[in-house]
Amino acid sequence: MRTNSYHTIIVGGGIAGLTAAAYLTKAGKSVLLIEKNEVCGGLVNTFWHNGFGFDAGVRALEDAGIIAPMLSQLGITLEMVPSPVSIGLQGDVVNIDTVHDIAHYRDMLIKHYPQNAHEIDALMKVIRAIMKDMEVLYGIENPLFKDLKKDLGYIFKKLLPWLPKFILTIGRINRMNRPVEEFLDTLLSNSALRDIIAQHFFKKTPTFFALSYMSLFLDYHYPKGGVGKLPEAITQKILAWGGHIRTQTTIREVWAHSQTLIDTHGASYTYENLIWAADLKTLYRITHTDHLPASTVQKIEKQKEAVMRSRGSDSIFSLFLEVDLPVEYFGAIAHGHFFYTPSPQGLGQTYTRELETLLLAWESTPQEELWAWLERYIELNTFEIAIPALKDPILAPQGQTGLVVSLLAEYELFVKVEQSNLQTLFKERLESKIIEVLTRSIFPKLKAHILHQFSFSPLGIAQRVASSEGAVTGWSFEYPSPVVNKIQFSDRSVLTPIPRVFQAGQWAYSPAGVPMSILTGKLASDRVLKHA
Numbered sequence: 001m002r003t004n005s006y007h008t009i010i011v012g013g014g015i016a017g018l019t020a021a022a023y024l025t026k027a028g029k030s031v032l033l034i035e036k037n038e039v040c041g042g043l044v045n046t047f048w049h050n051g052f053g054f055d056a057g058v059r060a061l062e063d064a065g066i067i068a069p070m071l072s073q074l075g076i077t078l079e080m081v082p083s084p085v086s087i088g089l090q091g092d093v094v095n096i097d098t099v100h101d102i103a104h105y106r107d108m109l110i111k112h113y114p115q116n117a118h119e120i121d122a123l124m125k126v127i128r129a130i131m132k133d134m135e136v137l138y139g140i141e142n143p144l145f146k147d148l149k150k151d152l153g154y155i156f157k158k159l160l161p162w163l164p165k166f167i168l169t170i171g172r173i174n175r176m177n178r179p180v181e182e183f184l185d186t187l188l189s190n191s192a193l194r195d196i197i198a199q200h201f202f203k204k205t206p207t208f209f210a211l212s213y214m215s216l217f218l219d220y221h222y223p224k225g226g227v228g229k230l231p232e233a234i235t236q237k238i239l240a241w242g243g244h245i246r247t248q249t250t251i252r253e254v255w256a257h258s259q260t261l262i263d264t265h266g267a268s269y270t271y272e273n274l275i276w277a278a279d280l281k282t283l284y285r286i287t288h289t290d291h292l293p294a295s296t297v298q299k300i301e302k303q304k305e306a307v308m309r310s311r312g313s314d315s316i317f318s319l320f321l322e323v324d325l326p327v328e329y330f331g332a333i334a335h336g337h338f339f340y341t342p343s344p345q346g347l348g349q350t351y352t353r354e355l356e357t358l359l360l361a362w363e364s365t366p367q368e369e370l371w372a373w374l375e376r377y378i379e380l381n382t383f384e385i386a387i388p389a390l391k392d393p394i395l396a397p398q399g400q401t402g403l404v405v406s407l408l409a410e411y412e413l414f415v416k417v418e419q420s421n422l423q424t425l426f427k428e429r430l431e432s433k434i435i436e437v438l439t440r441s442i443f444p445k446l447k448a449h450i451l452h453q454f455s456f457s458p459l460g461i462a463q464r465v466a467s468s469e470g471a472v473t474g475w476s477f478e479y480p481s482p483v484v485n486k487i488q489f490s491d492r493s494v495l496t497p498i499p500r501v502f503q504a505g506q507w508a509y510s511p512a513g514v515p516m517s518i519l520t521g522k523l524a525s526d527r528v529l530k531h532a
């Protein structure tokens, strides 16, 4: 075999690419994993700053019947601790430790919206039904990650009794596919109540997926040492099985006919199979189709059009705080994964129509209006607050605590801000408003004890992992998805019209996230092995 020629090349060393590489090297194939950054992991990573360990991407891992069996198949032992969730509204906090805590969530909502008690009960009934469906969906280890030939006990005692229940559940999931805002509209007459629930999710998230979060909250786990321990462990396995990993290497051209890749330094690599586990718009933008049959080119052009027409999901703004307060201070208020809404008023049109108007009339809008909008956006929003040291004390210096406060953010807003050269001012105002709101509402000692702060905007995400629109979970729900979005067809999600090219990761299936990225990584490696 020529140098730089591999059975399979995987582009993108996020969790999807790593999964595919691990299964293929385990099967003895010659594999090259190419990653643009200096370390693998993509949006699953932990970094250290001033003695604080922070998770820059996903804050904890949902097992989803996928991660544990995957680790077991790959022979990886990773010490995990539960990552319990709290939900807060104004001065109230509910810890979600068991399925029964949904009753406390109900009570909290009724306390704030007493006129809507009946409607809240109707919503809880729906959430409980979805939780039952989730028990089925994630109730057994995903069969894709089991060695079925060797595990007859699993087939007869678990898989076969589970299948009919699974099929019924799939039917219900597909029926609850409408956007959560629309569904809540039919159930809740109070728009503030509807908003404070809907604003936890990406715009137009399918109802089942959104309301299943109560179950997902009970499924969150955290690797000791940070979520970055997961990609670290998979990387070690790939290397131990003889796989090659090239970091700090970005692919800038794909020549489909000659099955060749070219990186930004001009080096070329040839593949028998390519698994593209990175941004899909990039794949179609950089793929040359010369010398391919006309019918193939036509199919590629059609899919390229669908991909280019679509948009990435909402992005995220994250504020990292190094605080001179013991972790017990925060632990007495909430768990280490905390969804907090300071105001019961709800975002209303702030993040929808008002933002659209602001972006459309950007040049003619006086700056004061931008700052007034920003104030409302922070005052009325919902924050995801992660406190790594509450899960593993080594993630902060003794007597101190690191916090990651994030909120959903529109990529285009940050583009406009940068084009107007307002980024420094915008960032300062955004950061200080978040700190002010949290200090006033839930962590009264916070502001006075901040040692250091910095933030990461959607533009930073787009730059770091080369993700269109700074998306963190693949395609937006606001547009028709150009990829498979039904679980029963997930097997096909990894196929592309480009010969010998498969896709995996957050862009390959919608809705995505860590478990689906892992699943598509595995499906892509299975396809490659089937063709081999």
Ligand SMILES: Cc1cc2nc3c(=O)[nH]c(=O)nc-3n(C[C@H](O)[C@H](O)[C@H](O)COP(=O)(O)OP(=O)(O)OC[C@H]3O[C@@H](n4cnc5c(N)ncnc54)[C@H](O)[C@@H]3O)c2cc1C
Residues within 6 Å of the ligand: 011, 012, 013, 014, 015, 016, 017, 034, 035, 036, 037, 040, 041, 042, 043, 044, 056, 057, 058, 059, 060, 062, 249, 250, 251, 252, 277, 278, 279, 282, 316, 318, 406, 464, 465, 466, 467, 472, 473, 474, 504, 505, 506, 507, 512, 513, 514, 515, 517
């Ligand atoms: C703040 C935050 C919170 C989140 N919360 C959750 C959650 O609660 N639950 C959940 O399931 N998910 C969550 N996610 C999403 C989840 O982290 C991602 O969907 C998942 O990690 C995506 O993995 P991936 O491998 O598909 O893609 P990525 O992690 O984006 O990996 C793609 C890799 O490809 C590399 N790359 C790109 N282009 C090239 C190129 N041309 N050449 C070489 N390399 C390239 C990138 O550098 C990157 O490492 C969250 C994400 C963030 C940021």
